[in-house]
Amino acid sequence: MRRRTPRITSFFLIAILTALVWARAACAQPTPESHVIPVWIYDADSFEFWRTPQGELQGFYPELVRAINQKLDIHLQLQPISGPEIGQRFNDDRYGVYAGVLRTEARARTKILSSQLFNNEVVVASPTMSVNTADELSHARVLFRQNDATLESVQKRYPDLKFRSLRLVASSEEAFRLLGEHQADFYINDASEMENTQRYYLISRPFPELRIPVVLAFSPELKDLREKVNAFIGEWYRSGEIRKALEESKRQYLLSRITLSKEERTWLANNRLQIWLPKNENFAPIIWKDDRGYQGTAINMIHDMRELLGMEVDVHFVDNYAEELAQQRWPVRLVDVAEKTDLDHAAGRIGPDVAWHNVYYNRIKQPFLWDEESIRSQRVGVLAGSFSARYLQERFGSDVVIVTRHSVNGLIDAIENNKIDYILGDLSSLESTLRGNELFRGVLKVAGVTRSEVIIGPWVQPDNPMYHLLTQVNRLSSFRTQLERHETRDFFPALTKNTLKVISVILLITALFSIGMLVMMRRHMKENRLVNRNIVQALEKVNRAHDDETGSHIQRVAKYCGMMARELDLSRKMIAEIEHFASLHDVGKIAVPERILRKQGPLTAQEFNEMKLHTTKGYMxxxxxxxxxxxxxxxxxxxxxxxxxxxxxxxxxxxxxxxxRILALADVYDALRQKRVYKPGFTHELACEVIFEGAGKHFDPQLIALFRQHHLKFCTIFDSLAD
Structure with a gap:
C-alpha cells in the first residue's frame, strides 16, 4: 500500500490541475446558457437608445433586448460604450452581441449578422445649407464618423462622387461642433444620428435611393444564438411588433428631447400662435379636405402643439391661399409653396419638403401632353386663386388662356360645355370630386403632369421666437402621426331581464339595418371598382404616350403576374389586384424627363439615378x-x-x-425577350438562363422554383401577345 501512494497522489494532482484549467477556460469563454451576454451599443442618444434623467435605459434596443430575454430565456444585457471602443471590439470579434450594425456586403461575408431589423436613411446635416443631389456635395467639406459603414455605402452607391475634403470624426458630437465652428460644410450619417431635436440644423436628402439595413452582429462564440434571434425577429416582423416598437421609440425619444427655452416660455405665456391654412385647395400630404374634414401633417402638427405642449393656436382658413401667401408673407407657414432654388425657403424650413406636381385632365379623345410646352395657346381651367393659376401665369404668361372657376364641379361643367380644353389642379382635389361624378366615367382622362421645380413644406421665419420650438414639434409630429390611437372600455354593466329584451329588439333592428347597408356597400364597391378601372386605364394611356414601351408589354406583364399569383394559390382578390395593377408598375416614368427616357445610348450614372426615381414618383x-x-x-x-x-x-x-417580387420577375423576363434599340430580343431559353442565375440575388428563390415549373407558360403568353 505504501508503494502505491505516490501514484494515487499524482493521479489526484493531475485531476485537480485539469479541473482548474477547465474552469479557467470556462470563465474565459462564457456561454449564453449560463452567463450574462453583453450587447454592445454605441453610447450616443438616438431613438435606438437613450437614458432618462434618472439613468433608466429607454429606446428600441432596450425594448428588443427585454423581449428577446423573455422569449428565449437568456440574459442579454445592454452595454453602452464609446464609438472607438465598440469599433475595435467589433473588428476583433470580441465576445458579445453588437447592436445597431449597418449591414454591408463586406460585413455580410466576414461577420455573423442577424436578419434585418430596419432600414436607415442616409442624410446630410448642415447649420445653414441644403443640397438636393449628391453632385452638389462635390465641392463641399464633409464629415463622416469613423468605424461606421455610412462612408462605404455612399462610396459604393455613388462611385463617381468626390468631395472637396473628407474628414473622419470620433463621434457625432464632434461633427456638430466642427459644423458650428465652420470647419466643415456637411455631416453625413444615417438618420438615427441626426434625430435629436436639441440640435438646430438643416437636413438634406441627396441620396434618395440609398438605404442601409440595420442588423445585430454576433461574436463567433454566439453563432448558434443567431438562428434563435432570427426566428424571433421574424415573429416580430409578422406580428407588426417591430414596426410598433420603432415608431413608439422614435416618438418617445423626440418627446423626451423637446425643450423650451426661457424666451420660448415667455412668448407662449403672452401670445397665441397664428396659423393660416388653405380653405378650398388641397396640398397633400400637408393638408387636404375630405368628408371627415381637414387632414394632413399640418393639421396633425397643430393637434400636437395643443395636446402635448398646451400651446394656444388660432387657425385661419383662407380662400385663394396661393395669392394670399404671396401678399401676406405670414411668419409661420405650415404650407409654404416655393421653388427649389428659393434661398429664403431653405433658410426657414422646419421639416421635409415634397415635390409638387399638378395634373392636367382633358377628354379621352383629345391628345395627351407629350410635352408641357404644347399647352401654350390652350384654354386651361383652374380654381380661382389656386396655386395652379399662379403656376400657369408665372410659367406661360399670356401664352395660355386661363379660365377660373370657384369649384371643381364648375371646371367639369366648363370642359363639358367646351369652354376649356384642359383642367389643371392637384391630383387629390380633382380625384376626390371626379370619383363621384358621372362625367368622369369614360369621358375624362389624365393627360399629363406639370414639370415644375416646385416644392411644398412647413416654414417659419428664421428670426421668429418660435422657430426652434416649431422645428422640434414638427419632427416629433412626423412620427406621432403614424400611430393609431384607440379608446378602450373595460367595463360591462349588469343587465336586467327587461334591459336584455330592449337590447334584443335593438340588435334585431341593427341586423336589418346592417343588411341594408351591406347591399348599399356592395353597390358602392362596384362603382369604386369601375372608377379605379377608369383611373388605371387613364394612367396606362398617359404612360404609353410618354414611354416607348408598347401596350403589349404591360399586357404581357399583367398576364405573367396573374398566372404566377394563381399558381401560388393566393386569394381571388389578391390575384385580381395583382393582375389588374401590374400594368401601372412604370407609371412614374411620366415624371422622368424625356431626354433620359428616350435616350438611345447608355445612361450616365446621374441619369440612371434620376431614372430610378420613377418608383418613388409613381408612388407619389x-x-x-x-x-x-x-x-x-x-x-x-x-x-x-x-x-x-x-x-x-x-x-x-x-x-x-x-x-x-412577382412583378420584378415578370418584368425582367419580358424586358429580356423584347427587342429594343440598344439590344436584340433574347430567346426564351436564354432569358430563362438569366432568370435562373438571379435566384437568391435578384429574385425570390421560391418564385424561381415556380418559374422553372411554368416557364413554358411565359413563352406562350409572350408569343400570343407579341408586338
Whole structure:
C-alpha cells in the first residue's frame, strides 16, 4: 500500500490541475446558457437608445433586448460604450452581441449578422445649407464618423462622387461642433444620428435611393444564438411588433428631447400662435379636405402643439391661399409653396419638403401632353386663386388662356360645355370630386403632369421666437402621426331581464339595418371598382404616350403576374389586384424627363439615378387615388432585389411585398425577350438562363422554383401577345 501512494497522489494532482484549467477556460469563454451576454451599443442618444434623467435605459434596443430575454430565456444585457471602443471590439470579434450594425456586403461575408431589423436613411446635416443631389456635395467639406459603414455605402452607391475634403470624426458630437465652428460644410450619417431635436440644423436628402439595413452582429462564440434571434425577429416582423416598437421609440425619444427655452416660455405665456391654412385647395400630404374634414401633417402638427405642449393656436382658413401667401408673407407657414432654388425657403424650413406636381385632365379623345410646352395657346381651367393659376401665369404668361372657376364641379361643367380644353389642379382635389361624378366615367382622362421645380413644406421665419420650438414639434409630429390611437372600455354593466329584451329588439333592428347597408356597400364597391378601372386605364394611356414601351408589354406583364399569383394559390382578390395593377408598375416614368427616357445610348450614372426615381414618383402620383396597397407596393417596390441591392428602399428578402417580387420577375423576363434599340430580343431559353442565375440575388428563390415549373407558360403568353 505504501508503494502505491505516490501514484494515487499524482493521479489526484493531475485531476485537480485539469479541473482548474477547465474552469479557467470556462470563465474565459462564457456561454449564453449560463452567463450574462453583453450587447454592445454605441453610447450616443438616438431613438435606438437613450437614458432618462434618472439613468433608466429607454429606446428600441432596450425594448428588443427585454423581449428577446423573455422569449428565449437568456440574459442579454445592454452595454453602452464609446464609438472607438465598440469599433475595435467589433473588428476583433470580441465576445458579445453588437447592436445597431449597418449591414454591408463586406460585413455580410466576414461577420455573423442577424436578419434585418430596419432600414436607415442616409442624410446630410448642415447649420445653414441644403443640397438636393449628391453632385452638389462635390465641392463641399464633409464629415463622416469613423468605424461606421455610412462612408462605404455612399462610396459604393455613388462611385463617381468626390468631395472637396473628407474628414473622419470620433463621434457625432464632434461633427456638430466642427459644423458650428465652420470647419466643415456637411455631416453625413444615417438618420438615427441626426434625430435629436436639441440640435438646430438643416437636413438634406441627396441620396434618395440609398438605404442601409440595420442588423445585430454576433461574436463567433454566439453563432448558434443567431438562428434563435432570427426566428424571433421574424415573429416580430409578422406580428407588426417591430414596426410598433420603432415608431413608439422614435416618438418617445423626440418627446423626451423637446425643450423650451426661457424666451420660448415667455412668448407662449403672452401670445397665441397664428396659423393660416388653405380653405378650398388641397396640398397633400400637408393638408387636404375630405368628408371627415381637414387632414394632413399640418393639421396633425397643430393637434400636437395643443395636446402635448398646451400651446394656444388660432387657425385661419383662407380662400385663394396661393395669392394670399404671396401678399401676406405670414411668419409661420405650415404650407409654404416655393421653388427649389428659393434661398429664403431653405433658410426657414422646419421639416421635409415634397415635390409638387399638378395634373392636367382633358377628354379621352383629345391628345395627351407629350410635352408641357404644347399647352401654350390652350384654354386651361383652374380654381380661382389656386396655386395652379399662379403656376400657369408665372410659367406661360399670356401664352395660355386661363379660365377660373370657384369649384371643381364648375371646371367639369366648363370642359363639358367646351369652354376649356384642359383642367389643371392637384391630383387629390380633382380625384376626390371626379370619383363621384358621372362625367368622369369614360369621358375624362389624365393627360399629363406639370414639370415644375416646385416644392411644398412647413416654414417659419428664421428670426421668429418660435422657430426652434416649431422645428422640434414638427419632427416629433412626423412620427406621432403614424400611430393609431384607440379608446378602450373595460367595463360591462349588469343587465336586467327587461334591459336584455330592449337590447334584443335593438340588435334585431341593427341586423336589418346592417343588411341594408351591406347591399348599399356592395353597390358602392362596384362603382369604386369601375372608377379605379377608369383611373388605371387613364394612367396606362398617359404612360404609353410618354414611354416607348408598347401596350403589349404591360399586357404581357399583367398576364405573367396573374398566372404566377394563381399558381401560388393566393386569394381571388389578391390575384385580381395583382393582375389588374401590374400594368401601372412604370407609371412614374411620366415624371422622368424625356431626354433620359428616350435616350438611345447608355445612361450616365446621374441619369440612371434620376431614372430610378420613377418608383418613388409613381408612388407619389397614385397616392390618394384609393387604389390600395397592392397597387402602391407594385409601383414603389418592383425594382427591389432579394439580396437587398435594389431600389428605392434597399429592401431584402421577404421584406419586399410578394406582389412586387412577382412583378420584378415578370418584368425582367419580358424586358429580356423584347427587342429594343440598344439590344436584340433574347430567346426564351436564354432569358430563362438569366432568370435562373438571379435566384437568391435578384429574385425570390421560391418564385424561381415556380418559374422553372411554368416557364413554358411565359413563352406562350409572350408569343400570343407579341408586338
Amino acid at each position: 402620383i397614385i397616392q390618394g387615388l384609393g387604389l390600395g396597397p397592392v397597387a402602391e407596393n407594385i409601383i414603389h417596390f418592383h425594382h427591389e432585389k432579394w439580396d437587398g441591392s435594389g431600389y428605392p428602399e434597399g429592401l431584402r428578402g421577404e421584406n419586399i411585398p410578394l406582389e412586387a
